Amino acid sequence: MDNPVFDLNLIKKYNVSGPRYTSYPTALQFTDDFSEHDYRDAIDNSYRKESTLSLYFHLPFCATVCYYCACNKIITKDRSVALLYLDHLHREIEQQGALYDQSRPVTQLHWGGGTPTFISNEQMTELMAQTRAHFNLYSDDGGEYSLEIDPRTVDREKIALLRELGFNRISLGIQDFDPRVQQAVNRIQSEEQTLGVIEAAREDGFLSVSVDLIYGLPHQSTASFAVTLDKINAMSPDRISIYNYAHLPERFKTQRQINAEELPSPAEKLRILELCINQLKSYGYVYIGMDHFAKPEDELAVAQRNGSLQRNFQGYSTHAECDMVAMGITAISNIGATYSQNEKSPDDYYSKIDQGQLPVFQGAVIDRDDQIRKSVIMSLICQFELTFSDIESKYGIDFQQYFQDELQRLSALAEDELLNLDSKQIVVSSRGRLLIRNICMVFDRYLQVPQFSDRFSKVI
Numbered sequence: 491m492d493n494p495v496f497d498l499n500l501i502k503k504y505n506v507s508g509p510r511y512t513s514y515p516t517a518l519q520f521t522d523d524f525s526e527h528d529y530r531d532a533i534d535n536s537y538r539k540e541s542t543l544s545l546y547f548h549l550p551f552c553a554t555v556c557y558y559c560a561c562n563k564i565i566t567k568d569r570s571v572a573l574l575y576l577d578h579l580h581r582e583i584e585q586q587g588a589l590y591d592q593s594r595p596v597t598q599l600h601w602g603g604g605t606p607t608f609i610s611n612e613q614m615t616e617l618m619a620q621t622r623a624h625f626n627l628y629s630d631d632g633g634e635y636s637l638e639i640d641p642r643t644v645d646r647e648k649i650a651l652l653r654e655l656g657f658n659r660i661s662l663g664i665q666d667f668d669p670r671v672q673q674a675v676n677r678i679q680s681e682e683q684t685l686g687v688i689e690a691a692r693e694d695g696f697l698s699v700s701v702d703l704i705y706g707l708p709h710q711s712t713a714s715f716a717v718t719l720d721k722i723n724a725m726s727p728d729r730i731s732i733y734n735y736a737h738l739p740e741r742f743k744t745q746r747q748i749n750a751e752e753l754p755s756p757a758e759k760l761r762i763l764e765l766c767i768n769q770l771k772s773y774g775y776v777y778i779g780m781d782h783f784a785k786p787e788d789e790l791a792v793a794q795r796n797g798s799l800q801r802n803f804q805g806y807s808t809h810a811e812c813d814m815v816a817m818g819i820t821a822i823s824n825i826g827a828t829y830s831q832n833e834k835s836p837d838d839y840y841s842k843i844d845q846g847q848l849p850v851f852q853g854a855v856i857d858r859d860d861q862i863r864k865s866v867i868m869s870l871i872c873q874f875e876l877t878f879s880d881i882e883s884k885y886g887i888d889f890q891q892y893f894q895d896e897l898q899r900l901s902a903l904a905e906d907e908l909l910n911l912d913s914k915q916i917v918v919s920s921r922g923r924l925l926i927r928n929i930c931m932v933f934d935r936y937l938q939v940p941q942f943s944d945r946f947s948k949v950i
């Protein structure tokens with residue numbers, strides 16, 4: 491796989507808003523017509539009924555707020571609030587577990603947030619025990635069991651416990667090591683703290699360590715971010731994600747604490763992105779796609795090379811498509827040809843569970859056209875290429891006829907050398923890799939509806 495080429499003129503030309511395609515259709519297409527009844531039907535009718543399961547748990551609490559954050563979280567220093575939430579989450583696990591065939595192994599499990607490590611060691615132990623009681627979890631490293639860690643909330647003992655509970659992959663939020671940046675975004679996290687967690691994870695036998703950085707934060711410059719990148723490289727994580735900070739204070743209240751005058755200019759931001767791409771390449775990381783880089787021997791890079799890379803709500807994954815059961819507030823499940831999202835507020839979530847209902851809030855049924863487009867988009871975003879005959883044999887269509895309009899629109903992108911297009915395939919060029927969302931957007935039929943097109947972040 492070639493690394494992406496940073497082409498400033500193309501990036502300026504194509505830097506519009508667009509979906510991240512962790513699902514297709516995206517959550518904007520979910521409606522409250524989708525009910526608990528539809529969710530239960532989806533389980534019975536899933537074309538993946540014989541497949542393995544992927545489980546997601548949303549743990550929304552954080553002790554302090556990071557000003558850049560756009561996640562759905564609950565900020566509190568009162569650890570006791572987690573008690574009520576976990577009590578309901580345990581009940582949801584029991585309800586959901588009863589709906590699935592107990593022989594289906596859980597090949598993927600993830601705790602996201604919020605800050606999953608906000609909860610106590612005892613609460614983590616109980617949550618995993620409840621999950622094991624109702625789902626078929628591996629007792630060895632047969633599954634990909636991961637969680638997001640805030641290094642400020644863990645010690646060696648907690649890391650060791652997580653390994654003992656069955657987790658084998660961790661993802662650490664870092665964002666930037668520069669103290670001025672950390673101060674401006676209210677996330678003070680020392681290098682020692684972060685390194686301590688990575689070393690503890692390696693000693694305890696975690697199989698993969700991934701770190702998250704953000705570019706575009708206050709006070710960042712190419713010079714300052716180059717220092718952070720060098721420090722990250724010295725820690726040698728298996729995967730690095732570098733996210734673009736989108737300053738949208740009118741949408742996300744906490745971002746109003748960020749002084750817009752301290753943000754890098756759009757031109758400097760692009761230079762930081764260029765620096766990231768060149769630096770990570772020089773360290774030996776390969777580009778997976780979107781915001782993700784990995785060591786060439788990492789399983790994501792291997793999966794991309796052998797064509798088995800997948801994309802779901804947790805980003806890229808190595809596991810074959812399977813039904814995804816997501817629990818906790820706001821969590822989105824993907825069962826068969828449906829998406830289903832849980833209630834977003836704790837009170838609504840508690841109320842449904844207290845009434846013995848599943849906490850389904852909204853969702854969508856993926857029709858045949860969605861399914862075809864989803865396959866096209868996922869192939870492009872994971873493999874950077876698409877062979878028409880693969881889609882033709884899977885769905886019984888004539889690709890060039892079905893996507894006549896899309897192929898016409900794609901030819902403009904081909905002229906700009908974002909991709910090579912012939913009568914058999916689409917191959918994304920090194921120049922087009924950073925703009926993969928733009929290429930996928932051509933196949934997204936919902937973007938033709940104006941009110942949906944400006945609800946996403948910029949592609950770069």
Ligand code: SF4
Pocket residue numbers: 551552554555556559560561563603604605640663
């Ligand atoms: S970035 Fe993470 S730790 Fe910070 S407020 Fe958001 S969810 Fe919480």
